[in-house]
Amino acid sequence: MNALAHSARAELRRLLRWPATWVLGGVWLTLQLLFAFAFPYIAYATGDPDAFQGGPMDQLLASMLPQSLPETLIAGTPMFGGAIVMIFAALTVGSAYNWGTWKTVLTQGPGRGAATGGLVAAVGVCVAGLVAVSTAFTYGLSLLVAAVESQDIVAPAWGDFFASVGGSALILGMWAAAGLFLGALTRGPALSVGLGLLWTFAVENLLRGAAALIDGFDVVTDYLPGSGAGSLAGSLTAAGGGDGTPGVLDVLTGTQASVLLGVYVAVFLALTFTLVKRRDVA
Amino acid sequence: MDARRGYVQAGRCGYVPALMSRGARGADDGDMNDHIVSTDRLTKHYGGRAAVDGISLGVRRGEVYGFLGPNGAGKTTTLRMLLGLVRPTSGTASVHGLAPGSPDALRRTGSLIEGPGFFPYLSGVDNLLVVARYRGLGRYDVDEALDRVELTSRGKDRFRTYSLGMKQRLGVAAALLGRPDLLILDEPTNGLDPAGMASMRRLIHDLSDDGQTVLLSSHLLAEVQQCCDRVGVVVEGRLSYEGTVAELRGARMLEVRAEPVDRAVRAVKAATGAALDLTEDGDGRTVLTGDADGVDVPAAIRGLVAEGVDVHAVAIRERSLEDVFLTMTEATR
Numbered sequence: 001m002n003a004l005a006h007s008a009r010a011e012l013r014r015l016l017r018w019p020a021t022w023v024l025g026g027v028w029l030t031l032q033l034l035f036a037f038a039f040p041y042i043a044y045a046t047g048d049p050d051a052f053q054g055g056p057m058d059q060l061l062a063s064m065l066p067q068s069l070p071e072t073l074i075a076g077t078p079m080f081g082g083a084i085v086m087i088f089a090a091l092t093v094g095s096a097y098n099w100g101t102w103k104t105v106l107t108q109g110p111g112r113g114a115a116t117g118g119l120v121a122a123v124g125v126c127v128a129g130l131v132a133v134s135t136a137f138t139y140g141l142s143l144l145v146a147a148v149e150s151q152d153i154v155a156p157a158w159g160d161f162f163a164s165v166g167g168s169a170l171i172l173g174m175w176a177a178a179g180l181f182l183g184a185l186t187r188g189p190a191l192s193v194g195l196g197l198l199w200t201f202a203v204e205n206l207l208r209g210a211a212a213l214i215d216g217f218d219v220v221t222d223y224l225p226g227s228g229a230g231s232l233a234g235s236l237t238a239a240g241g242g243d244g245t246p247g248v249l250d251v252l253t254g255t256q257a258s259v260l261l262g263v264y265v266a267v268f269l270a271l272t273f274t275l276v277k278r279r280d281v282a
Numbered sequence: 283m284d285a286r287r288g289y290v291q292a293g294r295c296g297y298v299p300a301l302m303s304r305g306a307r308g309a310d311d312g313d314m315n316d317h318i319v320s321t322d323r324l325t326k327h328y329g330g331r332a333a334v335d336g337i338s339l340g341v342r343r344g345e346v347y348g349f350l351g352p353n354g355a356g357k358t359t360t361l362r363m364l365l366g367l368v369r370p371t372s373g374t375a376s377v378h379g380l381a382p383g384s385p386d387a388l389r390r391t392g393s394l395i396e397g398p399g400f401f402p403y404l405s406g407v408d409n410l411l412v413v414a415r416y417r418g419l420g421r422y423d424v425d426e427a428l429d430r431v432e433l434t435s436r437g438k439d440r441f442r443t444y445s446l447g448m449k450q451r452l453g454v455a456a457a458l459l460g461r462p463d464l465l466i467l468d469e470p471t472n473g474l475d476p477a478g479m480a481s482m483r484r485l486i487h488d489l490s491d492d493g494q495t496v497l498l499s500s501h502l503l504a505e506v507q508q509c510c511d512r513v514g515v516v517v518e519g520r521l522s523y524e525g526t527v528a529e530l531r532g533a534r535m536l537e538v539r540a541e542p543v544d545r546a547v548r549a550v551k552a553a554t555g556a557a558l559d560l561t562e563d564g565d566g567r568t569v570l571t572g573d574a575d576g577v578d579v580p581a582a583i584r585g586l587v588a589e590g591v592d593v594h595a596v597a598i599r600e601r602s603l604e605d606v607f608l609t610m611t612e613a614t615r
Contacts, residue, residue, distance in 0.1 A: 002418065003385065010415035014401050017408060100399025104456065107365050107395070108416035109388030115416075281367040 003110040007118020008125075010105075015092065015122050024088045025130055029137050031080050036072045037064055037141045064145040067154040070164035071237045073138050077168045078229040078249075082175035083200045085130070089123050089176040090192035093183025093272070102281050112277045120180065120269060127176050131169050160236070167236050167258075171229040174261045175200075177268035178225060184275040200226065222251045225264050232257035317376075318343045318464050318495045319364060324373035326359050333359045335519035336373065341497050343463075346490050348510035348527070349499040352611050356519040357499045358396050361468050364497075365393055378464065389417060392462040394470055398453025402442035406433060406452050409441055413456045427455040432481060446473030454482070465489060468499045483509055507531075507603040517611055531601050536574035536582070539594040546570055546591045553585025554578050574598045 015021050044060045062068055096102045096119075105115050146153050182192035204226040211217040221227060227249060235254030252260065319341035326334040334356040341347040351357045362368040364375055366383010380387040400409040410424040428434045431451040436444070444452065450473050457465055467486075471479045479502070486509045489496055500506050506513060507527055515523040515530075523530060538558060540546035547558050547570060556577045558570040579596065586593050 006415055006418050010412045013408075013415060014404060014412045017404055018401070019403055099401060100397065101401060102399070103367060103395060104399040104413060105416060106367060106383075107388055107391070107393045108413060109385040109391075110416050111385045114385075280362075280369060 003114035004117045004121070007105075007110045007115050008121040009118075011119045011122035012125055015126055020091055021088065021126060024084050025133065028081060028084045028130060028134065031084075032076055032134060032138060033141065035076060035080075036138065037145065040064055041145065061145075061149060061151070064142055065151055065154070066139065066142045066146060067156050069135075069139055069142055069156045070160040072142065073135055074164045074168050074171070074233045074236050077171040078226065078233045079200075081134075081168070081172055082226075082229055083197060085127055085172045086175040086179035086182075086196045086200065087193050088126070089179025090183040090196050091179075091189045092119065092123055093180050094186060094189035094192040095183075097183075097187040098189055102276075106281060113273065116273050116276045120272070123176055123180065124173065127172050128169060131165060131172060134168070135165060164236055167232050167254075170258060170261050170265075171232055174225060174229060174264050174268070177265045177272070180272045181268040181275075184272045218251075223260060225261075227251055228257045228260035228264065232261060316342050319347075319375070319377050319497060321360070321364070321375040322373055324360065324363060324375050325371050326356075326363060326368060327371045332519050334363070334370075337516065337519070337521045338373075339514045339521055339524055341464075341495060342512070343495055344490070344493055345511040346486060346496045346498060346509050348506040348513035349497060349516065350503070350506060350513055350607060351516035353501075355516040357516055358468055360516070361393075361395055361466055361497070361499060364466060365391070365395065367395070389460075390462050391464045391466060392457030392459065393466040393468075394450075394453040394457045395466070395468045397469075397472065398449050398456070400441045400449070400452065400456075403440060405438045405440055406444070406448075406455075407437040409452065410456060410459065414459055417460050419460050423459050427458045430458055430485065431455045447475060447478050450474060451478070454485070461492075462494070464495045464497065466497045469501065470498065471500060471502055471505060479505065503602070503604040503607055513603075515607065515610060522610055527603060530606055531603060532606065534574040535599040535601070536572050536577050536579070537595070537597045537599050538570040538582070538586070539596075540570065540586055540591045541594075542591065543570060545589055546586060546593075549585040549589035549591055550582045553581045553588075556582065571599075 040060050040063060044057060044064075047057070063072065096105070106112060110118065143153065145151075179192070179196055182196050183189070186192040186195065204221075204224050207217075207221050207224065208227075211221040230249030231252035232254060234250045235252075235257060317340040320339070322338050323336045324334055324338070325332060325336050337356070337360055349357050349361070359368060363370050364377055364382050366381075366388065375382045377387040378390050401412065404412065406428065407424060410427060411421065414420060414424050425434070428437050431454050433448060433451050433455060436448060441449065441452065450470065454467065454470055457467065471482050474482060483505060486496055486498065490509075490511075496509075498506065498510065510527055512524070512526050513530055514521055536556065536558070538546060538550065543560060547560075550556055550558055550570070550572075554577050556572050558572040561569050561571050579598065583593065583596055586596075
């Protein structure tokens with residue numbers, strides 16, 4: 001237990017001093033700002049709702065106010081949020097092979113299990129921190145919109161809020177676990193990130209396209225990682241994944257999606273531990 | 283073959299140690315309980331190729347052990363196996379009496395394997411703090427290690443801005459963290475300038491004086507000659523020799539260039555009792571050589587002069603470790 005705690009502290013120290021951590025966190029917040037607030041607000045302010053998904057003006061404004069925080073928060077996680085976290089986790093493990101730091105770490109005597117556990121814990125803390133910062137950031141922006149538009153500040157339903165925070169953490173955690181697995185599998189940053197992005201933005205969508213052509217293939221595509229993430233987000237938004245938000249789906253119920261994501265987290269982490277423990281370190 | 287020394291005569295360098303494969307014998311010199319590192323028929327195959335082929339060696343507590351061999355001989359793979367980074371295909375090894383790579387063994391071992399591996403965006407101090415945290419150590423240990431490798435003044439600079447020699451010194455500093463009983467250093471002088479090498483040599487002497495055991499792999503044979511108590515020589519994955527540096531270098535040779543040679547041999551024999559052999563030097567000229575130990579050289583010269591022999595040169599030749607090493611590796615090929 002001591003070794004695990006030491007490993008987690010050491011990894012957290014180096015991750016918090018890594019520019020990539022802050023760059024990726026900054027990208028996430030920028031995308032939240034642009035897609036959840038800036039573009040909708042420009043569409044609202046210019047009176048051209050067609051510029052942003054064509055919704056009614058009052059609905060567009062409502063989506064930016066504090067009471068919509070749960071939906072706003074989780075809507076970006078299945079697609080770009082997941083991709084950003086996956087990149088972060090893949091870089092964390094893959095770069096350690098590239099820099100030769102796995103060798104340095106493993107020869108300090110934490111044991112491979114504790115070293116990997118510490119890394120997973122540190123990445124988990126970063127993901128939790130990202131969700132917390134994102135929540136505060138999104139809430140702050142929604143308050144700003146409410147103030148600028150002289151709207152009443154209505155707090156979101158607490159149940160919805162916690163479900164959204166928990167759902168966001170689960171979705172991002174699943175993609176982080178996938179990134180850790182890819183980093184350990186490829187033992188390098190470039191290939192792991194490339195494969196992860198290819199899967200996230202291309203392969204799953206192509207498979208869903210194939211499912212439309214092949215009877216019964218949707219049994220497979222409905223249970224892919226992106227389907228689970230999209231469905232969980234869809235289950236926590238009013239439109240239920242039917243409003244065309246990228247990555248947000250309605251193929252599974254919220255419970256099914258949560259269980260599926262939990263299974264993926266467990267499988268990806270088990271594979272990561274197995275790869276690190278079993279393979280020689282060059 | 284001189285059975286007493288275990289040497290064979292080979293090539294123009296004269297005596298070289300007999301190529302004793304210790305694979306079948308095991309690390310049997312000295313008391314096994316005194317071995318901080320020992321391996322028994324340690325083997326690693328990559329595909330069909332044996333990178334390490336049945337190496338059995340023993341490193342005694344408190345000694346500086348030089349691990350020598352040409353590039354690709356299997357040195358680094360052996361060291362990786364001792365640290366648990368690579369799993370052996372067969373054979374066994376123990377470090378501190380424990381399985382290689384076990385947490386207890388690693389906590390008592392500092393290592394630098396095939397260059398330092400650090401986070402480029404962190405400073406030297408921060409890198410060492412990360413490593414120290416894995417060992418449950420703190421800032422004091424980091425400062426002490428940095429000071430020992432004379433890197434304190436650049437400790438706050440980022441690792442990526444370091445020269446090759448500075449990176450190497452930081453790697454040694456990481457190995458020194460917590461004053462481990464055993465240090466495994468793979469080419470620690472890589473990239474160091476002459477002053478850095480001298481500093482590293484002093485450090486290794488100091489570590490040895492402090493009672494720490496050092497297992498040192500190096501291509502710099504002059505360094506090894508000065509630093510190491512015993513050496514193991516690996517050629518093509520096999521341990522070709524294990525013993526002291528002095529044994530490996532062999533006896534000092536008395537070399538006489540004089541004519542006529544038959545009268546010169548008689549004169550030296552009469553004056554000192556030493557027997558000289560006729561050999562040829564690299565240019566094909568006849569040279570008289572023999573064991574210099576115990577020979578009264580002035581008496582030999584007086585004898586040659588008294589005999590009326592034309593003396594061109596009398597010298598005592600000490601073979602360097604490099605001479606022996608090159609002869610051994612060429613003989614194996």
